[in-house]
Amino acid sequence: xxxxxxxxxxxxxxxxxxxxxxxxxxxxxxxxxxxxxxxxxxxxxxxxxxxxxxxxxxxxxxxxxxxxxxxxxxxxxxxxxxxxxxxxxxxxxxxxxxxxxxxxxxxxxxxxxxxxxxxxxxxxxxxxxxxxxxxxxxxxxxxxxxxxxxxxxxxxxxxxxxxxxxxxxxxxxxxxxxxxxxxxxxxxxxxxxxxxxxxxxxxxxxxxxxxxxxxxxxxxxxxxxxxxxxxxxxxxxxxxxxxxxxxxxxxxxxxxxxxxxxxxxxxxxxxxxxxxxxxxxxxxxxxxx
Amino acid sequence: xxxxxxxxxxxxxxxxxxxxxxxxxxxxxxxxxxxxxxxxxxxxxxxxxxxxxxxxxxxxxxxxxxxxxxxxxxxxxxxxxxxxxxxxxxxxxxxxxxxxxxxxxxxxxxxxxxxxxxxxxxxxxxxxxxxxxxxxxxxxxxxxxxxxxxxxxxxxxxxxxxxxxxxxxxxxxxxxxxxxxxxxxxxxxxxxxxxxxxxxxxxxxxxxxxxxxxxxxxxxxxxxxxxxxxxxxxxxxxxxxxxxxxxxxxxxxxxxxxxxxxxxxxxxxxxxxxxxxxxxxxxxxxxxxxx
Numbered sequence: 102x103x104x105x106x107x108x109x110x111x112x113x114x115x116x117x118x119x120x121x122x123x124x125x126x127x128x129x130x131x132x133x134x135x136x137x138x139x140x141x142x143x144x145x146x147x148x149x150x151x152x153x154x155x156x157x158x159x160x161x162x163x164x165x166x167x168x169x170x171x172x173x174x175x176x177x178x179x180x181x182x183x184x185x186x187x188x189x190x191x192x193x194x195x196x197x198x199x200x201x202x203x204x205x206x207x208x209x210x211x212x213x214x215x216x217x218x219x220x221x222x223x224x225x226x227x228x229x230x231x232x233x234x235x236x237x238x239x240x241x242x243x244x245x246x247x248x249x250x251x252x253x254x255x256x257x258x259x260x261x262x263x264x265x266x267x268x269x270x271x272x273x274x275x276x277x278x279x280x281x282x283x284x285x286x287x288x289x290x291x292x293x294x295x296x297x298x299x300x301x302x303x304x305x306x307x308x309x310x311x312x313x314x315x316x317x318x319x320x321x322x323x324x325x326x327x328x329x330x331x332x333x334x335x336x337x338x339x340x341x342x343x344x345x346x347x348x349x350x351x352x353x354x355x356x357x358x359x360x361x362x363x364x365x366x367x368x369x370x371x372x373x374x375x376x377x378x379x380x381x382x383x384x385x386x387x388x389x390x
Numbered sequence: 391x392x393x394x395x396x397x398x399x400x401x402x403x404x405x406x407x408x409x410x411x412x413x414x415x416x417x418x419x420x421x422x423x424x425x426x427x428x429x430x431x432x433x434x435x436x437x438x439x440x441x442x443x444x445x446x447x448x449x450x451x452x453x454x455x456x457x458x459x460x461x462x463x464x465x466x467x468x469x470x471x472x473x474x475x476x477x478x479x480x481x482x483x484x485x486x487x488x489x490x491x492x493x494x495x496x497x498x499x500x501x502x503x504x505x506x507x508x509x510x511x512x513x514x515x516x517x518x519x520x521x522x523x524x525x526x527x528x529x530x531x532x533x534x535x536x537x538x539x540x541x542x543x544x545x546x547x548x549x550x551x552x553x554x555x556x557x558x559x560x561x562x563x564x565x566x567x568x569x570x571x572x573x574x575x576x577x578x579x580x581x582x583x584x585x586x587x588x589x590x591x592x593x594x595x596x597x598x599x600x601x602x603x604x605x606x607x608x609x610x611x612x613x614x615x616x617x618x619x620x621x622x623x624x625x626x627x628x629x630x631x632x633x634x635x636x637x638x639x640x641x642x643x644x645x646x647x648x649x650x651x652x653x654x655x656x657x658x659x660x661x662x663x664x665x666x667x668x669x670x671x672x673x674x675x676x677x678x679x680x681x
Contacts, residue, residue: 106584113585114507121500121556122512128553129519132530139529146533195424206425208663210432211670215663217614219631220652223638224439227645235438235455271432275671321675328523331616335635349525356529357621369526380521 133373139366146360157367167368170348173258174375177333177347178326181262181269185322186315188266189273194307196274197281210271218268222335225264226251229336251337257345264332269325273318280314281307312390320383327376348372439656442649450645465646466654473633473647475654482629484544485619486612489551490559493608494601497556501563502589506572513564516557524617527553532621542624550618555608558673562607565672566600567593603669606662611673613659630655 109116140157144150161167196206213221228236229250237247251260284307292302308315330349333339339346339354346354352372356365442450444461469475504513531550532541540546570593578588594601616631623632634651637644663670 106586110585114503114509117499117503117585117589118509118512121496121560124496124552124556125515125519128531128549129522129527132527133522135530135533136526146536192428195421195428198421200421200425206429208667209429211663211667212436212660213432214674215610215614215659215670216436217631217652217655217659219614219616219635220439220655221435223634223648223652224435224442226638227442227648228435228438233451233453238455267431267435272671272674276675279671317675324521328525330525335616335638349523352525353528353617357532362529362533365529369523369529372523373526376521376523377518 136366136369136373139363140370142363144361144363146362150363153363157364160364161367161371166343166346166351167348167371169343170346170351170368171371171375173345174327174347174349174372177258177262177265177329177345178323180259181265181326182319182322184262185266185270185273186319188270189318190277190315192270192274193277193281194303196278207275210274213268214272218331219335221268222264222332225267225332226336229260251345252341254341254344257337257341261329261333261336261345264336265326265329268332269322273322276318276321277311277314280311284310313387316383316387316390320380320387323383324376324380327379328372348375436656439649439652442645443653444649445646447644447646450649462646465644465650468644469647469650469654473637473651475630475633475651478628478630478633479654481623481627482613482631485547485551485627485629486609488544488548489555489612490605490608492548493552493555493559494605496552497559497604498563498594498601499589501560502567502593504560505564505567513561516560519553520557520561524553528618528621531618535622541622542626544627546622547619547627547629550622551612551615554611554615554618558608558611559604562604562669562673563597563600566597570596603666604673606666607669607673610659610662613655 141152141154142150143153143156192210196203196210200206228234229252231237231247231249231252234250236250240247249256251257288306288310289302292306297305328349329347330353333345333347333350334353337345339350343351348368349372352365352368355361355368441457443465444463445456445459446462446464449456449459500512503509527550531546535541535543535546574592574596575583575588578592579585583591613629614631615629616635619629619632620635623629628636630651634648634655637648637651
């Protein structure tokens with residue numbers, strides 16, 4: 102008994118993290134490795150696996166639906182994230198002032214990002230409804246034309262971007278708000294004495310002061326946007342047709358609707374590579390700033 | 391003479407002062423209006439969710455939105471009575487509680503070790519696990535759980551939800567444990583305490599607020615999890631998000647029922663959020679913002 106305690110004391114650095122590391126190896130590392138093996142097989146769930154080498158990969162490279170998925174993934178991510186950065190920055194600057202009810206306002210903007218995504222997606226789906234939805238009612242009240250929203254191919258992704266932006270601009274806002282509060286107030290005072298305008302001090306003091314926070318927000322948000330699943334699957338299931346089918350949704354359908362496990366694993370390796378490569382690239386940017 | 395010159399020189403200054411004050415008022419009003427606009431946009435979908443849940447189907451499918459009406463609780467009664475909503479809620483609760491409990495059991499010692507022994511590599515591995523798309527694990531999991539006959543069991547759902555909660559718990563607790571003075575445990579060692587003894591009796595009690603925040607956050611994330619449950623749950627274990635998603639898959643849409651279900655799933659999350667709000671952002675940003 103005594104020796105067991107001694108053993109743990111001596112090897113605490115290995116014993117303490119061991120259970121968590123085992124869980125990660127079994128639940129994360131093993132599945133990722135399995136995907137690499139699976140991707141070399143023609144395998145339908147319940148069927149007989151046939152080794153086909155790199156055929157899944159060559160097929161994926163020539164598969165128009167895969168390219169559509171990759172295009173949609175990037176279209177969604179690189180419209181949503183810059184929009185959220187702009188709005189998030191705006192909200193952060195706005196919320197950085199003292200105003201009545203600020204703690205309550207901060208709590209309110211937390212709600213979109215913590216609320217259950219399925220519930221949010223359903224409510225937005227109701228609001229998007231072309232004939233009964235409240236969004237079209239607003240458009241009409243403003244004298245604008247009704248829209249088909251997610252029911253129109255060309256508007257499906259922009260509409261989903263709208264939902265994602267509503268949901269996640271507050272996260273960027275709160276990250277940047279924390280950073281804004283770290284910019285020394287003396288810098289602004291010095292700038293004012295030098296006769297700098299509001300814009301000039303924003304450009305030359307605020308932005309440089311929160312640059313690294315902006316990059317962190319961009320990394321987190323880009324990575325999460327690339328793998329958005331819940332709102333897309335619930336609101337459009339990738340439709341109309343495949344107009345809003347991202348790589349994530351396509352891999353899901355391939356695996357769990359067509360049960361083509363080998364091909365799904367190949368697509369998942371694509372997705373994982375894209376996500377980790379972008380995280381890695383953005384992290385290099387972060388180190389430079 | 392000197393008096394009149396003072397008045398004439400003061401008048402423009404007064405004027406400028408008034409103009410400056412007026413400009414300031416305009417700016418303040420503008421700021422408040424903008425803040426109000428942000429809040430209205432953020433709240434509107436929730437407001438609409440609640441309205442939908444309290445309206446009759448006739449009002450809900452009206453072409454012009456019905457803003458004023460006599461609220462009805464019928465939708466809630468229907469959802470709870472007809473759709474086994476309590477059963478789904480229980481499933482969600484069991485899965486979230488079990489995965490959070492196990493997440494603490496595995497995550498707390500790991501976080502302590504990372505904090506105390508500066509295991510940056512391990513911290514990085516957990517971050518990479520957080521960045522990797524969850525769906526990457528799902529195909530192999532599905533095949534494994536299918537082979538083991540574990541589809542539609544709490545075991546499969548708890549284990550997979552563990553991957554949502556445990557990294558969060560570890561990430562939040564690292565910064566908590568880093569702030570516990572090392573001298574405290576060293577004096578315990580001098581008194582003959584073992585590492586585990588010091589961890590359980592000294593470190594953990596000092597970190598209770600962090601543990602509470604991390605647990606609640608892990609619970610919320612499991613509660614909200616949709617993808618894993620969509621694939622791995624079934625009639626015996628279906629949690630609320632999947633059950634609610636299924637409402638829309640079957641035939642005619644009951645708007646009020648959807649609204650009521652959406653309110654019922656969201657309500658516990660909102661309440662828990664209010665309890666630990668300053669930790670929400672820390673958790674969501676994996677520590678990029680300190681609470």
